[in-house]
Amino acid sequence: MRTLSILGATGSIGRSTLEVVRANPGQFRIIAVVGGHDATALAQAAVAARARFAALADPAGLGALRAALGSSGIACGAGQQAVLDAAAMPTDLIVAGISGIAGLKPTVAALAPGRRIALANKETLVCAGDFFMAEARRLGTTILPMDSEHNAVAQALCGRSLADVARITLTASGGPFRTWDAERIRKARREEALTHPNYAMGAKITVDSAGLVNKGLELIEAHHIFGIEPDRLDAVIHPQQIVHGLVSFTDGSMIAGMARPNMCVPIADCLAAERRLVSGVPAPDLAALGGLGFEAPDLVRFPALGLAMQAMRAGGHATAVLNAADEVAVEAFLAGAICFGDIHRIIEETLEVTARDIMRSPSSVEEALAIDHTARIAARGVMASGRVGTA
Ligand code: MG
Numbered sequence: 001m002r003t004l005s006i007l008g009a010t011g012s013i014g015r016s017t018l019e020v021v022r023a024n025p026g027q028f029r030i031i032a033v034v035g036g037h038d039a040t041a042l043a044q045a046a047v048a049a050r051a052r053f054a055a056l057a058d059p060a061g062l063g064a065l066r067a068a069l070g071s072s073g074i075a076c077g078a079g080q081q082a083v084l085d086a087a088a089m090p091t092d093l094i095v096a097g098i099s100g101i102a103g104l105k106p107t108v109a110a111l112a113p114g115r116r117i118a119l120a121n122k123e124t125l126v127c128a129g130d131f132f133m134a135e136a137r138r139l140g141t142t143i144l145p146m147d148s149e150h151n152a153v154a155q156a157l158c159g160r161s162l163a164d165v166a167r168i169t170l171t172a173s174g175g176p177f178r179t180w181d182a183e184r185i186r187k188a189r190r191e192e193a194l195t196h197p198n199y200a201m202g203a204k205i206t207v208d209s210a211g212l213v214n215k216g217l218e219l220i221e222a223h224h225i226f227g228i229e230p231d232r233l234d235a236v237i238h239p240q241q242i243v244h245g246l247v248s249f250t251d252g253s254m255i256a257g258m259a260r261p262n263m264c265v266p267i268a269d270c271l272a273a274e275r276r277l278v279s280g281v282p283a284p285d286l287a288a289l290g291g292l293g294f295e296a297p298d299l300v301r302f303p304a305l306g307l308a309m310q311a312m313r314a315g316g317h318a319t320a321v322l323n324a325a326d327e328v329a330v331e332a333f334l335a336g337a338i339c340f341g342d343i344h345r346i347i348e349e350t351l352e353v354t355a356r357d358i359m360r361s362p363s364s365v366e367e368a369l370a371i372d373h374t375a376r377i378a379a380r381g382v383m384a385s386g387r388v389g390t391a
Helices: 012-023 039-049 059-069 080-088 101-109 123-139 148-157 182-186 203-210 213-225 264-271 303-314 316-334 340-354 365-384
Strands: 002-007 028-035 053-056 075-078 093-096 116-119 142-145 165-172 233-237 243-249 254-258
Touching: 002 012, 002 080, 002 101, 012 028, 012 039, 012 093, 012 264, 028 039, 028 080, 039 053, 039 059, 053 059, 053 080, 059 075, 075 080, 080 101, 093 101, 093 264, 101 123, 101 316, 101 365, 116 123, 116 264, 123 142, 123 213, 123 316, 123 365, 142 148, 142 213, 142 264, 148 165, 148 213, 148 243, 148 254, 148 264, 165 213, 182 340, 203 213, 203 316, 213 233, 213 303, 213 316, 213 340, 303 316, 303 340, 316 340, 316 365, 340 365
Parallel strands: 002 028, 002 093, 028 053, 053 075, 093 116, 116 142, 165 233
Antiparallel strands: 165 243, 243 254
């Protein structure tokens, strides 16, 4: 039996991970589960998984967590130190599934020799990718990509040398605005942005997918996780979301990673050892699908993708700024304070106003968090300037 901890156990990645664990009885012993604010949901997950330790990020939830765990005998804690302690508890495998910049410190705390980290937190790579991957190499931690696109690429690469790779391509569904004109996208409402065609995910990532900024963040992730330069990375729109990632080799061969759009598939791949696990998801039925479509992403209607690609070329400081500005902008959009078209304008202006001050890739978690903090202030400044915010 292998030991496993789950950071973000109550979110969509964590719930799907526990589903895969249940589908493969006798294979995993759950050590720690970590949640954000929902003490009841975390306690339920901990009891169902027979975890040894449950940690809640919100320190105010300790009483509720203790009460909900009752006489289960599961140890618990709350607050940032409890989360970091949970991440550092020795296990063979750890799922890093906390979303947002809040996931950075716990994911770094999970680095340990010989360990495997199944990485679903984007910010670790987007905000501190150079530092994180260097630390993983130094310590001998294996990083497994859990995001569906990167997981598909890793499977297609199959351990081959990057010297043989001509191009790595990630697919994007195109989101709910794929066929909309620019003006309609600019004025899109909250409810319209929150309808993802294929995946039920958190609000932030769903809005990010609608503007293709999510694909930009994923290209940045791919740059770090595969150690490949920006010029050999691109994205293609593929509405059916059956192909998730492709590797083109120097001899003209192309290998596609395909699966139904269900996170249990990449999760099962990350959790597997020598043999494949049960994911509960059948392989795609191509005859039933009839056809698969692909189209080039339109950077005029979806300028945030272009901004993310520019930031990737500029380096680690710029991608951290891009991420912070996007979080601030999406939060404002979800609160109804700005229109959809303002999101990319806030990102663009924040990149411009911070370009003079922040010019190096963070070399520690503290530096990454400092850049994030500065960029958030800048993004709020851009919003307060009156140049954007027209909702
Ligand atoms: Mg993805």
